Amino acid sequence: MTVTATREAGLERTEAFVHHGVRQYAKSRNFDFGPGNHANVSVLSPYIRHRLILEQEVIAQTLASHSAGHVAKFLEEVFWRAYFKGWLQHRPAVWADYRRSVDALVAALEAGNELLDRYNAAVGGNTGIDCFDAWSRELVETGYLHNHARMWFASIWVFTLKLPWQLGADFFLRHLVDGDPASNTLSWRWVSGLHTKGKTYLARVSNIVNYTDGRFNPQGLSMTAEPLTEDVEYEPQALEFRDEPLPTERCGLLITEDDCYAESLAAQLRPSAVTGGLAIRNRSSLPVGIEAFNFSSSAIRDAVDRAGRLFNVETGYFEADDWSENLAEWATQHHVNAIVTAMPPVGPVADALAVASHTLSRYGIRIIQLSRRYDRETWPHAQRGYFKLKKQIPAIIDRLELDELDPVMPQRVVASDETRLSSGG
Ligand SMILES: Cc1cc2nc3c(=O)[nH]c(=O)nc-3n(C[C@H](O)[C@H](O)[C@H](O)COP(=O)(O)OP(=O)(O)OC[C@H]3O[C@@H](n4cnc5c(N)ncnc54)[C@H](O)[C@@H]3O)c2cc1C
Incomplete structure (x- = not known):
């Protein structure tokens, strides 16, 4: 199986699946035909997970070619991801x-x-x-x-x-x-x-x-599945979408493995430099697999290159357990006091940023996190079971205005533009 970690490859795969796979998806999706034979599902997950392509784009492309009724199962699966992201966000x-x-x-x-x-x-x-x-x-x-x-x-x-x-x-x-x-x-x-x-x-x-189409006939499987239990009860806590204004001073753009399409978020910004930070080793105290490492690191490099070309600025890349030093050095080198990045959901990137923010604040450098409209629309419905979010799918799709590309926090973007214009920037 080759999955090339670029946005271009993700868009191509989306297009191919929308035209050749999605109509049969509901009927054939449960079959596992083995390595190299996964054409009955989209295999878009590596792209979606790294936001090389956005769920919103996948939904828009699917609905541009099919009626919602014919692709309902596929869309429901796409929204399962938002459900899990939102659920964990309520319970870090x-x-x-x-x-x-x-x-x-x-x-x-x-x-x-x-x-x-x-x-x-x-x-x-x-x-x-x-x-x-x-x-x-x-x-x-x-x-x-x-x-x-x-x-x-x-x-x-x-x-x-x-x-x-x-x-x-x-x-x-x-x-x-x-x-x-x-x-x-x-x-x-x-x-x-x-x-x-x-x-x-x-x-x-x-x-x-x-x-598995008769490929396996396993022996000795347990005939029962007694639920595991735990002592702790995880109650949902309030969601936090940071609502900081965009910087008006010089800023840098940080791209992470949680959002490799940052130029769509920061298109209104004029960053002075772009860098990519990889936190994949913080997933575990054991080593990460080579395929996972290569995909994440290539995805970030692809994103950094694209953003560097778009903004016509210098680019960089680092991989570290603790991001504080790398970010402090990079910010100092480019004379920026503000670092803009896509808001990472609960996980290693958010953990790395939390540690770095604390250290950077001592140098007067702040990290500004931009949340995506898709997350703000979906996560609030993911407090308990999936059904609540599922019921909202048509309304969410309507509200997302799928022909626009993830218009993120338009009010903040406008505010920043106005500020930039009035300050002559
Ligand atoms: C034990 C276990 C672990 C899993 N770990 C991950 C993981 O680390 N990362 C991950 O992205 N998915 C995970 N999944 C969910 C699911 O298996 C994969 O998203 C899916 O198999 C990816 O293949 P695909 O892109 O061909 O999916 P498709 O069937 O084509 O679905 C399209 C998209 O919908 C989303 N999606 C589909 N099914 C699910 C689901 N059950 N939960 C969440 N999102 C879904 C994915 O973004 C996927 O790319 C896990 C499922 C199980 C049971």
């Missing part, structure tokens, strides 16, 4: 607790006990369960798994192999080219019975035989 503690659990479990693995042997067998594809071992290898080698394979894999991991769900989520997050803190963590919790409390997903042999 789920991410923080997950990361802490992974660190503790990795320490337990390093202590080398029987958990280590079972874990190594699972991630090395040596459990003896044919489908599971094949998916383990497919994940590491290609960075992608079909949705149904992800569900079966997670279920077998938790209920047959009795491994901690957090280590499975970590294995996915480190290797998936679409590895996403919200979709991944919450899907693992969903399979385990922690997201919809008490409701689990059981991988059944007949279902696997049928939907």
